[in-house]
Amino acid sequence: MTHIILKRHCFSIFFCAIAALSIISCARTESQYFESMNTFMKVQCYGKHSAEAVSAAQKRITELETLLSVTKPESDIYRLNNAPSYPVSVSEETAHLISFSLDIAEKTGGAFNPCLYPVTSLWGFTQKNFRVPSAQEIASALPLTDFRRVKVSGTSLSAEKGMMLDMGAVGKGFAGDEAIKIMRKQGIRSALLDLGGNIQTIGGKPDGSPWSIGIKNPFGAEPLGTVSARDEAVITSGGYERYFTGDDGRRYIHIFDGRTGFPVANEVVSATAVAGSGVLCDALSTSLFVMGAEKAAGFWRENPGFEFIIVIADKKLFLSGGLEARFTLNPDCADIEISIVRRNG
Ligand code: AMP
Ligand code: MG
Numbered sequence: 373m374t375h376i377i378l379k380r381h382c383f384s385i386f387f388c389a390i391a392a393l394s395i396i397s398c399a400r401t402e403s404q405y406f407e408s409m410n411t412f413m414k415v416q417c418y419g420k421h422s423a424e425a426v427s428a429a430q431k432r433i434t435e436l437e438t439l440l441s442v443t444k445p446e447s448d449i450y451r452l453n454n455a456p457s458y459p460v461s462v463s464e465e466t467a468h469l470i471s472f473s474l475d476i477a478e479k480t481g482g483a484f485n486p487c488l489y490p491v492t493s494l495w496g497f498t499q500k501n502f503r504v505p506s507a508q509e510i511a512s513a514l515p516l517t518d519f520r521r522v523k524v525s526g527t528s529l530s531a532e533k534g535m536m537l538d539m540g541a542v543g544k545g546f547a548g549d550e551a552i553k554i555m556r557k558q559g560i561r562s563a564l565l566d567l568g569g570n571i572q573t574i575g576g577k578p579d580g581s582p583w584s585i586g587i588k589n590p591f592g593a594e595p596l597g598t599v600s601a602r603d604e605a606v607i608t609s610g611g612y613e614r615y616f617t618g619d620d621g622r623r624y625i626h627i628f629d630g631r632t633g634f635p636v637a638n639e640v641v642s643a644t645a646v647a648g649s650g651v652l653c654d655a656l657s658t659s660l661f662v663m664g665a666e667k668a669a670g671f672w673r674e675n676p677g678f679e680f681i682i683v684i685a686d687k688k689l690f691l692s693g694g695l696e697a698r699f700t701l702n703p704d705c706a707d708i709e710i711s712i713v714r715r716n717g
Contacts, residue, residue, distance in 0.1 A: 545654025
Protein backbone atom coordinates (compact mmCIF):
# COMPACT_ATOMS: atom_id res chain seq x y z
CA MET A 373 0.00 0.00 0.00
CA THR A 374 2.73 2.48 1.05
CA HIS A 375 4.60 1.43 -2.03
CA ILE A 376 1.64 2.34 -4.33
CA ILE A 377 1.11 5.71 -2.65
CA LEU A 378 4.81 6.49 -2.95
CA LYS A 379 4.74 5.51 -6.64
CA ARG A 380 1.73 7.82 -7.27
CA HIS A 381 3.51 10.60 -5.45
CA CYS A 382 6.59 10.18 -7.63
CA PHE A 383 4.42 10.26 -10.73
CA SER A 384 2.74 13.54 -9.72
CA ILE A 385 6.12 15.11 -8.93
CA PHE A 386 7.33 13.97 -12.34
CA PHE A 387 4.28 15.45 -14.13
CA CYS A 388 4.52 18.71 -12.18
CA ALA A 389 8.17 19.00 -13.18
CA ILE A 390 7.30 18.40 -16.87
CA ALA A 391 4.48 20.98 -16.67
CA ALA A 392 6.78 23.54 -15.01
CA LEU A 393 9.47 22.94 -17.63
CA SER A 394 7.04 23.41 -20.50
CA ILE A 395 5.70 26.64 -18.93
CA ILE A 396 9.26 27.93 -18.58
CA SER A 397 10.11 27.03 -22.17
CA CYS A 398 6.87 28.76 -23.44
CA ALA A 399 7.48 31.90 -21.36
CA ARG A 400 10.33 33.08 -23.55
CA THR A 401 11.48 36.64 -23.02
CA GLU A 402 12.93 38.81 -25.70
CA SER A 403 14.22 42.36 -25.36
CA GLN A 404 15.45 44.63 -28.08
CA TYR A 405 17.11 48.02 -27.68
CA PHE A 406 17.37 50.38 -30.63
CA GLU A 407 17.41 54.01 -31.59
CA SER A 408 14.56 55.52 -33.57
CA MET A 409 12.65 58.82 -33.73
CA ASN A 410 15.64 60.55 -32.09
CA THR A 411 15.38 58.53 -28.91
CA PHE A 412 16.27 55.19 -27.32
CA MET A 413 13.66 52.48 -27.39
CA LYS A 414 13.25 49.14 -25.67
CA VAL A 415 10.70 46.50 -26.62
CA GLN A 416 10.34 43.66 -24.15
CA CYS A 417 8.13 40.77 -25.05
CA TYR A 418 7.04 37.50 -23.43
CA GLY A 419 5.76 34.22 -24.83
CA LYS A 420 6.18 32.13 -27.93
CA HIS A 421 7.31 34.04 -31.04
CA SER A 422 8.80 36.86 -28.92
CA ALA A 423 11.90 37.09 -31.08
CA GLU A 424 9.88 37.51 -34.28
CA ALA A 425 7.52 39.94 -32.55
CA VAL A 426 10.21 42.32 -31.25
CA SER A 427 11.92 42.36 -34.65
CA ALA A 428 8.61 43.09 -36.39
CA ALA A 429 7.89 45.87 -33.86
CA GLN A 430 11.28 47.49 -34.46
CA LYS A 431 10.82 47.24 -38.24
CA ARG A 432 7.41 48.91 -38.06
CA ILE A 433 8.68 51.74 -35.83
CA THR A 434 11.60 52.37 -38.20
CA GLU A 435 9.21 52.45 -41.19
CA LEU A 436 7.05 55.03 -39.43
CA GLU A 437 10.08 57.14 -38.56
CA THR A 438 10.88 57.24 -42.28
CA LEU A 439 7.35 58.47 -43.03
CA LEU A 440 7.00 60.97 -40.20
CA SER A 441 10.44 62.51 -39.68
CA VAL A 442 10.54 66.26 -40.04
CA THR A 443 14.18 66.18 -41.20
CA LYS A 444 14.50 63.15 -43.51
CA PRO A 445 14.03 64.34 -47.12
CA GLU A 446 12.29 61.09 -48.09
CA SER A 447 9.59 61.39 -45.39
CA ASP A 448 5.96 62.35 -46.08
CA ILE A 449 6.22 65.22 -43.61
CA TYR A 450 9.39 66.62 -45.18
CA ARG A 451 7.80 66.43 -48.66
CA LEU A 452 4.72 68.22 -47.35
CA ASN A 453 6.75 70.89 -45.61
CA ASN A 454 8.84 71.56 -48.69
CA ALA A 455 6.15 71.14 -51.36
CA PRO A 456 6.24 73.66 -54.21
CA SER A 457 2.44 73.26 -54.55
CA TYR A 458 -0.55 71.37 -53.11
CA PRO A 459 -2.19 68.87 -52.95
CA VAL A 460 0.51 66.42 -51.94
CA SER A 461 -0.13 62.69 -51.83
CA VAL A 462 1.01 60.89 -48.67
CA SER A 463 0.80 57.37 -47.23
CA GLU A 464 -2.39 56.21 -45.53
CA GLU A 465 -0.69 56.19 -42.14
CA THR A 466 0.50 59.79 -42.49
CA ALA A 467 -2.91 60.98 -43.70
CA HIS A 468 -4.56 59.18 -40.78
CA LEU A 469 -2.15 60.64 -38.22
CA ILE A 470 -2.52 64.16 -39.60
CA SER A 471 -6.35 63.88 -39.54
CA PHE A 472 -6.17 62.62 -35.96
CA SER A 473 -3.85 65.49 -34.98
CA LEU A 474 -6.11 68.10 -36.58
CA ASP A 475 -9.05 66.63 -34.72
CA ILE A 476 -7.20 66.86 -31.37
CA ALA A 477 -6.13 70.41 -32.26
CA GLU A 478 -9.81 71.30 -32.74
CA LYS A 479 -10.91 69.52 -29.53
CA THR A 480 -8.20 71.15 -27.41
CA GLY A 481 -8.87 74.61 -28.84
CA GLY A 482 -5.35 74.69 -30.35
CA ALA A 483 -3.44 73.75 -27.16
CA PHE A 484 -2.33 70.86 -29.35
CA ASN A 485 -1.19 72.16 -32.72
CA PRO A 486 0.59 69.95 -35.29
CA CYS A 487 1.43 73.03 -37.41
CA LEU A 488 3.83 74.84 -35.08
CA TYR A 489 6.98 73.97 -37.00
CA PRO A 490 7.39 77.42 -38.62
CA VAL A 491 7.68 78.77 -35.04
CA THR A 492 9.51 75.93 -33.26
CA SER A 493 12.19 75.76 -35.99
CA LEU A 494 13.01 79.44 -35.31
CA TRP A 495 13.98 78.44 -31.77
CA GLY A 496 16.35 75.76 -33.10
CA PHE A 497 14.83 72.77 -31.30
CA THR A 498 15.19 70.39 -34.27
CA GLN A 499 18.83 71.10 -35.11
CA LYS A 500 19.81 72.00 -31.51
CA ASN A 501 21.02 75.43 -32.63
CA PHE A 502 19.02 77.08 -29.87
CA ARG A 503 18.31 80.79 -29.85
CA VAL A 504 15.59 83.23 -28.85
CA PRO A 505 14.07 84.61 -32.06
CA SER A 506 13.07 88.25 -32.40
CA ALA A 507 9.47 89.32 -31.81
CA GLN A 508 9.33 90.20 -35.51
CA GLU A 509 10.35 86.67 -36.58
CA ILE A 510 7.74 85.10 -34.32
CA ALA A 511 5.03 87.49 -35.52
CA SER A 512 5.76 86.58 -39.16
CA ALA A 513 5.72 82.83 -38.45
CA LEU A 514 2.55 82.70 -36.33
CA PRO A 515 0.03 83.14 -39.21
CA LEU A 516 1.58 80.03 -40.80
CA THR A 517 0.55 77.87 -37.84
CA ASP A 518 -3.23 77.95 -38.38
CA PHE A 519 -4.11 74.24 -38.34
CA ARG A 520 -7.60 74.94 -39.73
CA ARG A 521 -6.02 75.70 -43.09
CA VAL A 522 -4.76 72.14 -43.51
CA LYS A 523 -7.20 69.91 -45.40
CA VAL A 524 -6.98 66.14 -45.69
CA SER A 525 -8.99 64.30 -48.32
CA GLY A 526 -8.22 60.59 -48.44
CA THR A 527 -4.43 60.51 -48.78
CA SER A 528 -4.24 63.91 -50.41
CA LEU A 529 -3.24 66.89 -48.33
CA SER A 530 -3.47 70.64 -48.91
CA ALA A 531 -2.09 73.52 -46.91
CA GLU A 532 -0.89 77.05 -47.58
CA LYS A 533 2.56 77.97 -48.74
CA GLY A 534 4.99 78.29 -45.83
CA MET A 535 2.96 76.06 -43.49
CA MET A 536 4.87 73.16 -41.95
CA LEU A 537 3.72 70.15 -39.95
CA ASP A 538 5.47 68.35 -37.12
CA MET A 539 4.33 64.98 -35.74
CA GLY A 540 6.82 65.21 -32.84
CA ALA A 541 4.08 65.17 -30.21
CA VAL A 542 2.22 62.11 -31.56
CA GLY A 543 4.67 60.05 -33.64
CA LYS A 544 6.02 57.85 -30.86
CA GLY A 545 2.55 57.08 -29.48
CA PHE A 546 1.31 56.21 -32.96
CA ALA A 547 4.38 54.04 -33.61
CA GLY A 548 3.75 52.24 -30.30
CA ASP A 549 0.15 51.48 -31.29
CA GLU A 550 1.26 50.17 -34.68
CA ALA A 551 3.99 48.01 -33.11
CA ILE A 552 1.46 46.62 -30.63
CA LYS A 553 -0.97 45.73 -33.45
CA ILE A 554 1.74 43.68 -35.13
CA MET A 555 2.85 42.02 -31.90
CA ARG A 556 -0.72 41.02 -31.07
CA LYS A 557 -1.10 39.48 -34.53
CA GLN A 558 1.95 37.36 -33.69
CA GLY A 559 0.08 36.08 -30.65
CA ILE A 560 1.86 38.19 -28.02
CA ARG A 561 -0.20 38.64 -24.86
CA SER A 562 2.39 40.30 -22.63
CA ALA A 563 4.80 43.07 -23.62
CA LEU A 564 6.27 46.32 -22.39
CA LEU A 565 7.40 49.02 -24.79
CA ASP A 566 9.51 51.95 -23.67
CA LEU A 567 9.70 54.32 -26.60
CA GLY A 568 11.88 57.08 -25.22
CA GLY A 569 9.94 57.23 -21.96
CA ASN A 570 6.54 56.64 -23.58
CA ILE A 571 5.37 53.42 -21.95
CA GLN A 572 2.91 51.16 -23.76
CA THR A 573 1.80 47.71 -22.71
CA ILE A 574 0.20 44.56 -24.01
CA GLY A 575 -1.76 42.70 -21.34
CA GLY A 576 -0.20 42.47 -17.92
CA LYS A 577 3.03 40.89 -16.70
CA PRO A 578 3.62 37.25 -17.70
CA ASP A 579 2.39 36.21 -14.23
CA GLY A 580 -0.96 37.93 -14.94
CA SER A 581 -0.53 40.87 -12.56
CA PRO A 582 -0.74 44.42 -13.98
CA TRP A 583 2.39 46.31 -15.05
CA SER A 584 3.66 48.83 -12.57
CA ILE A 585 4.75 51.91 -14.51
CA GLY A 586 7.11 54.39 -12.84
CA ILE A 587 6.30 58.09 -13.19
CA LYS A 588 9.45 60.16 -13.55
CA ASN A 589 10.20 62.45 -10.66
CA PRO A 590 10.95 65.96 -11.94
CA PHE A 591 12.46 66.82 -8.53
CA GLY A 592 14.71 63.80 -7.98
CA ALA A 593 16.14 60.57 -9.32
CA GLU A 594 13.72 57.99 -7.91
CA PRO A 595 10.27 57.64 -9.57
CA LEU A 596 7.57 59.83 -8.09
CA GLY A 597 5.29 56.85 -7.90
CA THR A 598 3.79 54.09 -9.99
CA VAL A 599 0.61 53.53 -11.97
CA SER A 600 -0.71 50.03 -12.47
CA ALA A 601 -1.62 49.38 -16.08
CA ARG A 602 -2.83 46.60 -18.33
CA ASP A 603 -3.25 47.02 -22.11
CA GLU A 604 -2.64 50.73 -21.68
CA ALA A 605 -0.25 53.53 -22.51
CA VAL A 606 1.26 55.79 -19.85
CA ILE A 607 2.82 58.77 -21.60
CA THR A 608 4.45 61.82 -20.07
CA SER A 609 5.39 65.19 -21.51
CA GLY A 610 8.03 66.85 -19.36
CA GLY A 611 9.49 70.33 -19.52
CA TYR A 612 12.75 68.74 -18.30
CA GLU A 613 13.07 66.56 -21.43
CA ARG A 614 14.43 69.18 -23.82
CA TYR A 615 15.19 72.80 -23.05
CA PHE A 616 17.84 75.45 -23.29
CA THR A 617 18.75 78.46 -21.21
CA GLY A 618 18.69 81.73 -23.12
CA ASP A 619 21.18 84.60 -22.77
CA ASP A 620 18.47 86.20 -20.65
CA GLY A 621 18.92 83.36 -18.11
CA ARG A 622 15.42 81.98 -18.77
CA ARG A 623 14.72 78.33 -19.45
CA TYR A 624 12.94 77.64 -22.75
CA ILE A 625 11.33 74.21 -23.12
CA HIS A 626 10.39 72.23 -26.26
CA ILE A 627 6.61 72.40 -25.74
CA PHE A 628 5.07 75.48 -27.30
CA ASP A 629 2.11 77.74 -26.77
CA GLY A 630 0.71 78.23 -30.27
CA ARG A 631 -0.99 81.48 -29.29
CA THR A 632 2.25 83.27 -28.45
CA GLY A 633 4.87 81.31 -30.42
CA PHE A 634 6.84 80.98 -27.16
CA PRO A 635 7.72 77.86 -25.21
CA VAL A 636 5.10 77.15 -22.57
CA ALA A 637 5.92 78.96 -19.34
CA ASN A 638 3.15 77.88 -16.97
CA GLU A 639 3.34 76.05 -13.63
CA VAL A 640 3.34 72.54 -15.18
CA VAL A 641 6.48 70.44 -14.79
CA SER A 642 5.08 67.24 -16.29
CA ALA A 643 1.79 65.95 -17.66
CA THR A 644 0.99 62.26 -18.00
CA ALA A 645 -1.94 60.73 -19.87
CA VAL A 646 -3.17 57.16 -19.34
CA ALA A 647 -5.50 55.41 -21.81
CA GLY A 648 -5.77 52.42 -24.12
CA SER A 649 -4.50 54.33 -27.14
CA GLY A 650 -0.85 55.41 -27.31
CA VAL A 651 -1.40 58.07 -29.93
CA LEU A 652 -4.20 59.60 -27.86
CA CYS A 653 -2.02 59.63 -24.73
CA ASP A 654 0.87 61.18 -26.63
CA ALA A 655 -1.35 63.93 -28.02
CA LEU A 656 -3.04 64.50 -24.67
CA SER A 657 0.11 64.61 -22.55
CA THR A 658 1.34 67.47 -24.74
CA SER A 659 -2.10 69.15 -24.74
CA LEU A 660 -2.56 68.94 -20.96
CA PHE A 661 0.91 70.39 -20.45
CA VAL A 662 0.01 73.40 -22.58
CA MET A 663 -3.40 73.84 -20.92
CA GLY A 664 -2.09 73.96 -17.35
CA ALA A 665 -3.60 72.07 -14.40
CA GLU A 666 -6.92 73.90 -14.13
CA LYS A 667 -7.89 73.82 -17.81
CA ALA A 668 -6.65 70.25 -18.08
CA ALA A 669 -9.03 69.24 -15.26
CA GLY A 670 -11.93 70.92 -17.10
CA PHE A 671 -10.95 69.16 -20.34
CA TRP A 672 -10.85 65.80 -18.54
CA ARG A 673 -14.30 66.38 -17.03
CA GLU A 674 -15.74 67.04 -20.49
CA ASN A 675 -13.86 64.29 -22.31
CA PRO A 676 -14.07 60.76 -20.95
CA GLY A 677 -11.69 58.03 -22.06
CA PHE A 678 -8.41 58.96 -20.38
CA GLU A 679 -6.86 59.68 -16.99
CA PHE A 680 -4.07 62.08 -16.09
CA ILE A 681 -1.36 63.08 -13.64
CA ILE A 682 -0.07 66.65 -13.65
CA VAL A 683 2.87 67.75 -11.53
CA ILE A 684 3.33 71.46 -10.95
CA ALA A 685 6.33 73.43 -9.79
CA ASP A 686 5.53 73.75 -6.08
CA LYS A 687 5.51 69.95 -5.65
CA LYS A 688 1.77 69.56 -6.12
CA LEU A 689 0.35 66.66 -8.04
CA PHE A 690 -3.11 66.51 -9.60
CA LEU A 691 -4.48 63.03 -10.13
CA SER A 692 -7.67 62.33 -12.08
CA GLY A 693 -10.23 60.32 -10.10
CA GLY A 694 -9.86 57.13 -12.17
CA LEU A 695 -6.24 56.79 -11.03
CA GLU A 696 -6.91 57.21 -7.33
CA ALA A 697 -6.74 53.48 -6.64
CA ARG A 698 -4.06 52.84 -9.28
CA PHE A 699 -1.41 55.38 -8.33
CA THR A 700 1.06 54.65 -5.54
CA LEU A 701 3.22 57.51 -4.30
CA ASN A 702 6.85 56.66 -3.67
CA PRO A 703 7.26 56.85 0.16
CA ASP A 704 10.44 58.91 -0.44
CA CYS A 705 8.30 61.59 -2.10
CA ALA A 706 6.05 62.24 0.88
CA ASP A 707 6.57 65.99 0.43
CA ILE A 708 4.44 65.87 -2.75
CA GLU A 709 0.92 67.11 -2.11
CA ILE A 710 -1.70 65.12 -4.02
CA SER A 711 -5.10 66.55 -5.07
CA ILE A 712 -7.67 64.22 -6.59
CA VAL A 713 -9.61 65.78 -9.46
CA ARG A 714 -13.21 64.53 -9.54
CA ARG A 715 -15.66 64.50 -12.44
CA ASN A 716 -18.14 66.63 -10.56
CA GLY A 717 -15.56 68.61 -8.57
P1 AMP B 1 5.87 65.69 -26.43
O1 AMP B 1 7.24 65.46 -25.91
O2 AMP B 1 5.13 64.47 -26.83
O3 AMP B 1 5.05 66.56 -25.54
O4 AMP B 1 6.03 66.47 -27.81
C1 AMP B 1 6.74 67.64 -27.90
C2 AMP B 1 7.11 67.88 -29.35
O5 AMP B 1 5.93 68.19 -30.10
C3 AMP B 1 8.02 69.07 -29.51
O6 AMP B 1 9.36 68.68 -29.54
C4 AMP B 1 7.56 69.67 -30.83
O7 AMP B 1 8.15 68.97 -31.90
C5 AMP B 1 6.08 69.38 -30.85
N1 AMP B 1 5.26 70.40 -30.16
C6 AMP B 1 5.66 71.40 -29.33
N2 AMP B 1 4.60 72.07 -28.84
C7 AMP B 1 3.50 71.48 -29.39
C8 AMP B 1 2.10 71.73 -29.28
N3 AMP B 1 1.60 72.71 -28.52
N4 AMP B 1 1.26 70.92 -29.98
C9 AMP B 1 1.74 69.93 -30.75
N5 AMP B 1 3.04 69.65 -30.91
C10 AMP B 1 3.91 70.41 -30.22
MG1 MG C 1 3.13 63.96 -26.82
